[in-house]
Amino acid sequence: MSGVDRGVTGRQPQAVRSALAVLEEVARAGAGVNAKEVAEALGLPPATTYRLLNLLVGEEYLVRLPDLHGFALGAKVAGLAGGFTPARVPTAARQVLGELRGRVRAGVHLVLVVGASLRCADVDPDLPLASTALVEGHLHASALGHLVLAEADDWRAVVHHPDRLPALTPATPTRAAEVDACLARVRAVGWAGQVGQLHEGVGCLAVPVRGASGLLVAAVAVSSARGVVPTEYLDAARDCAGALAPLLD
Amino acid sequence: MTIHELPTRSPVAGLRRRGLSMVEVLAQSVSALAPSAAVVVVPSIVMARSGAATLPVLVAGTALVVLVGWCLTHFARRMAAVGGVYSYTAKGLGPGGALLAGWALVVGYAGIAVSALVGAVAYLASFLRLDAAGWGLGLLAVAVGALAALTTVRGIQLSARVALTLEVASVAVVVAVLVVLLLAHDGGTGTGAVVVDGPVTPGGVATGVVLAVAAFMGFESAATLGVEARRPLVAVPRAVLWTPVAAGVLFVVAGFAQVVLLRAAPVEILTSDVPVARLADAEGLGALSRLLDAGIAASFFACVTGSVNALARVLFSMSREGVLPAPLGRTHRRFATPAVALAVVLPVVVAVPAVALAAGVRVREVLTASLTFSALGYVLAYALAAAAMPLFLRRIGELTRPALVGGAAAATLSAAVLVVALAGTSWSGSGAVVVVFALAWLPGPVLWLVLRRRAPATLARVGVYDQATAGDLLPGQGVRR
Numbered sequence: 001m002s003g004v005d006r007g008v009t010g011r012q013p014q015a016v017r018s019a020l021a022v023l024e025e026v027a028r029a030g031a032g033v034n035a036k037e038v039a040e041a042l043g044l045p046p047a048t049t050y051r052l053l054n055l056l057v058g059e060e061y062l063v064r065l066p067d068l069h070g071f072a073l074g075a076k077v078a079g080l081a082g083g084f085t086p087a088r089v090p091t092a093a094r095q096v097l098g099e100l101r102g103r104v105r106a107g108v109h110l111v112l113v114v115g116a117s118l119r120c121a122d123v124d125p126d127l128p129l130a131s132t133a134l135v136e137g138h139l140h141a142s143a144l145g146h147l148v149l150a151e152a153d154d155w156r157a158v159v160h161h162p163d164r165l166p167a168l169t170p171a172t173p174t175r176a177a178e179v180d181a182c183l184a185r186v187r188a189v190g191w192a193g194q195v196g197q198l199h200e201g202v203g204c205l206a207v208p209v210r211g212a213s214g215l216l217v218a219a220v221a222v223s224s225a226r227g228v229v230p231t232e233y234l235d236a237a238r239d240c241a242g243a244l245a246p247l248l249d
Numbered sequence: 250m251t252i253h254e255l256p257t258r259s260p261v262a263g264l265r266r267r268g269l270s271m272v273e274v275l276a277q278s279v280s281a282l283a284p285s286a287a288v289v290v291v292p293s294i295v296m297a298r299s300g301a302a303t304l305p306v307l308v309a310g311t312a313l314v315v316l317v318g319w320c321l322t323h324f325a326r327r328m329a330a331v332g333g334v335y336s337y338t339a340k341g342l343g344p345g346g347a348l349l350a351g352w353a354l355v356v357g358y359a360g361i362a363v364s365a366l367v368g369a370v371a372y373l374a375s376f377l378r379l380d381a382a383g384w385g386l387g388l389l390a391v392a393v394g395a396l397a398a399l400t401t402v403r404g405i406q407l408s409a410r411v412a413l414t415l416e417v418a419s420v421a422v423v424v425a426v427l428v429v430l431l432l433a434h435d436g437g438t439g440t441g442a443v444v445v446d447g448p449v450t451p452g453g454v455a456t457g458v459v460l461a462v463a464a465f466m467g468f469e470s471a472a473t474l475g476v477e478a479r480r481p482l483v484a485v486p487r488a489v490l491w492t493p494v495a496a497g498v499l500f501v502v503a504g505f506a507q508v509v510l511l512r513a514a515p516v517e518i519l520t521s522d523v524p525v526a527r528l529a530d531a532e533g534l535g536a537l538s539r540l541l542d543a544g545i546a547a548s549f550f551a552c553v554t555g556s557v558n559a560l561a562r563v564l565f566s567m568s569r570e571g572v573l574p575a576p577l578g579r580t581h582r583r584f585a586t587p588a589v590a591l592a593v594v595l596p597v598v599v600a601v602p603a604v605a606l607a608a609g610v611r612v613r614e615v616l617t618a619s620l621t622f623s624a625l626g627y628v629l630a631y632a633l634a635a636a637a638m639p640l641f642l643r644r645i646g647e648l649t650r651p652a653l654v655g656g657a658a659a660a661t662l663s664a665a666v667l668v669v670a671l672a673g674t675s676w677s678g679s680g681a682v683v684v685v686f687a688l689a690w691l692p693g694p695v696l697w698l699v700l701r702r703r704a705p706a707t708l709a710r711v712g713v714y715d716q717a718t719a720g721d722l723l724p725g726q727g728v729r730r
Contacts, residue, residue, distance in 0.1 A: 027727075029729050030726065030728045030729035031726055035645070035646060035647045036646045050649065054327065057326075057482055058482040060721075063722055064328070064717065065717060066717060068328065068340065068645045069644075069646055072722050072726060073723040073726050074721060075720060075721055075723055078723055114723075115720055153267075154265055154267060157267040213719060215720065
């Protein structure tokens with residue numbers, strides 16, 4: 001990026017206030033609201049409203065719908081709220097996870113996927129993840145992360161500093177070619193597995209939970225400290241993901 | 250349209266998404282415009298037509314292009330397209346207007362790529378002191394073409410970086426040469442003054458404006474990087490507006506310098522193929538003029554890659570819509586570039602000038618013909634896109650008065666420039682170029698008429714862009730009823 005964006009400076013409080021008001025109005029009115037309606041609801045001059053809407057779309061907090069006149073909140077908005085709202089998992093889904101936990105001798109975890117980020121929503125209480133923060137923060141180093149990255153058109157656009165991926169263990173894939181190879185494997189087989197990339201000696205597999213449209217909405221992970229990918233539970237995990245799909249979509 | 254109907258995959262998937270920085274997007278527009286080549290070549294040609302009105306003509310041409318650029322930003326802020334001006338026009342004038350503009354753009358990009366290739370060959374030969382003619386120049390064209398193929402298929406990131414570096418270096422050389430010449434200037438007048446302060450005629454002024462507009466061709470090509478740019482709705486409009494503004498300042502200043510210098514020079518220098526280089530030679534700046542050759546050759550080469558990149562992406566877009574055969578929409582598996590479209594385009598762009606040069610046609614003739622050919626295409630596309638802008642804004646309910654006035658003015662003025670260009674080209678005895686242009690542009694209207702009868706559904710898809718997919722939206726938000 002070529003230096004600092006000087007479009008709106010800190011000396012324009014009214015512009016910032018108006019931009020936030022536009023954002024709030026789109027959230028209140030719902031996806032599909034058009035520019036004229038936003039301008040009328042806020043009493044802002046139309047030209048100002050159009051400029052602010054375009055600015056917010058440019059920054060990806062808003063999305064222009066394919067009809068080109070409707071607006072909706074962008075996935076980036078989730079990043080503002082992500083750290084604070086508790087991830088809700090329906091009771092029926094918790095029961096499905098409970099059944100799988102009763103059958104396998106490994107940790108079973110559920111993560112919810114929003115855009116290119118994941119939230120650990122239900123971690124196995126008996127065999128918990130060593131660190132949910134590491135799983136959520138280092139997509140290149142976990143089976144769950146690989147699922148999410150494999151979904152993106154270009155994983156480099158999703159992770160922070162794609163050229164300087166941190167090595168959490170000696171096995172962590174840190175070079176672009178290594179990550180590419182991992183993701184190609186994931187795309188080919190439809191699930192992800194890794195050993196020792198996040199914590200030494202811990203293996204994990206992850207299967208996708210897809211909504212009716214094929215969108216990745218969540219993932220089920222099975223982790224084991226035996227130093228191998230727990231492939232013996234692959235089918236059970238897949239069945240569990242299949243049962244979760246209608247509950248989480 | 251409900252948000253539940255959003256696709257999970259963009260219609261233009263396959264290109265490397267969101268990878269290019271602001272600077273690289275800018276590089277695309279700058280390289281296709283080739284400012285250093287334009288500011289050296291165009292002002293003296295304008296002088297020969299417009300005489301004493303040269304500077305106002307350069308300013309008027311710049312103003313018109315900036316106005317067109319401003320019109321295009323209205324699209325660029327709202328949609329991330331691969332087809333550039335073609336996709337934009339579709340959203341305002343519908344598929345018919347889009348195919349007319351789109352094919353004009355294809356013709357324009359192809360023409361400019363040919364003339365830039367010829368320019369690169371000529372200046373390279375001059376730099377290497379090659380006294381080649383015919384076959385030698387033809388082979389040099391093939392070599393330059395092969396190098397362009399390598400950088401464009403390898404990836405837009407590489408070709409953009411190479412192009413911008415070359416361009417910055419050559420602009421620096423041009424500025425250095427002009428400054429040195431101005432410092433050595435003694436304020437006298439030579440026989441060149443007869444032309445520089447020559448009579449002003451309406452026809453001369455009009456053709457001068459056409460030529461000045463032609464100097465900026467390609468400035469809008471960043472609009473074809475909608476998918477590949479990191480923040481396309483921010484980066485593309487900036488590139489499309491600021492490239493002509495910055496290049497325009499350079500253009501007018503360099504034009505002023507050349508007016509001053511050529512007034513004092515003999516008229517033979519003014520009418521020569523390379524007036525600025527001849528001026529440098531006359532001042533005993535042999536080394537500088539050699540450097541100038543290298544700089545202009547580099548600028549022309551960057552222009553070849555820039556135009557071919559844009560051309561391939563327009564064809565890619567048309568293929569993804571079903572207007573052109575599906576293979577043209579395939580991307581390279583490793584480099585994620587529209588490789589098939591590039592493979593179709595490059596041989597044509599290289600073969601035409603290579604064969605012409607090998608057959609002994611003079612460099613200047615190929616250059617002038619291809620430049621005129623491409624100017625007709627560009628200006629037609631600009632006029633249609635400018636006319637489409639207010640219609641597009643009205644359709645989505647975001648029309649403002651400045652946009653309406655600006656769009657109407659840009660469309661009218663561009664159309665006027667086009668008429669003058671057509672008339673001027675026909676008068677000046679190069680009517681053949683107009684005929685060739687008409688033939689090359691014919692596939693556009695023909696495609697439209699055929700598809701309207703045979704495949705209206707395909708026509709309805711015209712104007713695909715990198716639209717929002719389900720993953721871009723915040724899930725679970727309320728929907729307006």
